[in-house]
Every structure is written in structure tokens, then in C-alpha cells.
Amino acid sequence: MADADIQPIHTVARLLGLRASAIRYYEERGLVEPALRLAGRRWYSPEQVRRLAIIQYWQAYGLMSLEEIADVLAGPKATRGWAEIIEQRITALDEQLREIAGARDHLRHVLSHHENSAPDGCEHYEARLFNGLQARNRTP
Amino acid sequence: MADADIQPIHTVARLLGLRASAIRYYEERGLVEPALRLAGRRWYSPEQVRRLAIIQYWQAYGLMSLEEIADVLAGPKATRGWAEIIEQRITALDEQLREIAGARDHLRHVLSHHENSAPDGCEHYEARLFNGLQARNRTP
DNA sequence: GTGCAAGCTCAAGCCGACTTGAACGCAAGT
């Protein structure tokens, strides 16, 4: 019954909505390995499929780079900064949530107040636009 | 007094936290033009600076591609789908907000429940991971 | 008038995340 769960690359790819080439690429980058190779061909166990799903999930919308995912998946044994990476990510995601919500409201505003004009040249923008700026310019 | 508001490229770049090369690139892609050229050199009015700020704001976090921003900035006169582009973006941003919030909670969970183990191999994941999958696999 | 920093243009390079193409391997069906 255990062997029935093991799947070839295209099956996994189709299940996850990935291309086989992407899976091979993840392997090349050290993120995942097939459970087994038969005559050179890759076979994946449910465990690896889950791992691929995690990779895909974390990587969606560019939330984490493959390298960061690799670090996190390697776990505490391999990476000193494991928890730190995740904490940083959480902070970054919170920031990102605020930014995106702001951008969305901003677009809603454009839609409701500027139906007959290009969206630039409106004073309503100023505040939001340049608030963001001040935040960004603290660093450089 | 109006002329006092007009600024050369590096001043604008510094103000916005951009590189001059990025501003030239935006111009090449048709997103912005200097108000004036003196002996070939670019000078920007507050209007253009605002436009650059908009570009930067919308482009942050890959929320919109430069091409989409160009379309939206071109306005109703130039683009039939102006409002549609923005509506699509709003929808996409809402979706993105949900995804990112989910990912953040997910990471929080990893942090609190897996301090001593690699984050894969945990059943808590399954639901969220494969829910997302089902959504993604409706299309292909 | 001589330097030299800053600007300009144009082409090429870079990064991440893949995809694509060429050339080949292996196993099953007819």
C-alpha cells in the first residue's frame, strides 16, 4: 500500500499545478529530492509532495525566495537563523499587508473620484504618496 | 517661483529614493517625461515628481507591472480598459491580502508549534496547503 | 582655459525563476 502512494514526476506536477521542469529546478536548487529513482526516473512519496506544496505555497506572490525557503526547510539543525528568518518574514508580511490594503483603497478612490480623468494630478494622493516616501527614505 | 520648483534628475531621484537610471528607464518605457530639457538634461516639475511617486507606489511589491501602470496613467482617453484594469487590480489585491494573511498565520503557527523540528511533516499544514491547491487547479 | 563632476545615449549585463531545445535513454506495445 505504501508503494501505491509513490508517484512519478508528471503526476505530482499535475496534482500541484506545476511543470515537471519546475520540480527539477527545485531539486537543482536543493529544495527537494525524489524519494526514489528507477532507471534514472524520479518518484515522489507523499512526504515530498507535501514539501513541494509548501514550497509552492510559500513562494506564491514572491513572499519568499527559493533560497529562503530552502533555509527554512533545512530546519534548526542546518540553519542558525531559522526562527529569525521566519520572524522577519512575518514582520515583512504584516508590512506588506498594510501596503497592499493602502494601495487597494487608493485604487478604489481613483475609481470613484476620477472616472473622467487620468489618475495623476489629484491632491487626494499627496498624503499617502509622500507618507510612504518618508518611510522609505529613512534608510538611504 | 514656478521655476524654483523644477528639479534635475538626481534631486528628484534622491527625493523619491530612486536611482536616476530608474527614472530614465521609466521614461524609456513611456511612463514619464521630463517637463523640460536643458542642453539635453532632464528637469522635472512637481507634477512629474508626483507621477514618479505614483509609479513607485503602485509598483512596490510587484503590485502592478510597469506596463499596467503605463496603461492606467494614460487614462480613459488612451485606454478603453482603464477602469477594468483598476477593478481587476483591486480584486487581485483582495485575493493577495487573503493569501498573505494566510501565509503569515501559517508562519506564526510554524514558529509556535515547531520550534524544534523542520516545518515539514506536520498535519496542521495539510488543510491550508491543499485548499490553496484546489483553488489553483480549477483553471489548468 | 583647464579640470572634473554629472549628464547624456546606447548596448550589454544581471538576477531570480523558470522554460525550451537538442541529444539521448529506456520500456512497452504491435
Next chain:
DNA sequence: ACTTGCGTTCAAGTCGGCTTGAGCTTGCAC
């Protein structure tokens, strides 16, 4: 025996968004 159809490797290409480098021009200070 041979074709079909995935599979494999490795190198090179693609895309977006810039950056960098070469080679030339300008503006300003001394």
C-alpha cells in the same frame, strides 16, 4: 525490430526591472 512516448541531462534562452560600462558632452569652479 521498431516506433511511441515519457523520461533524462545540460546549455542556453526568456522576462521584467533595472544597473553598469563605454564613450562623449556640458556646466561650473578656479
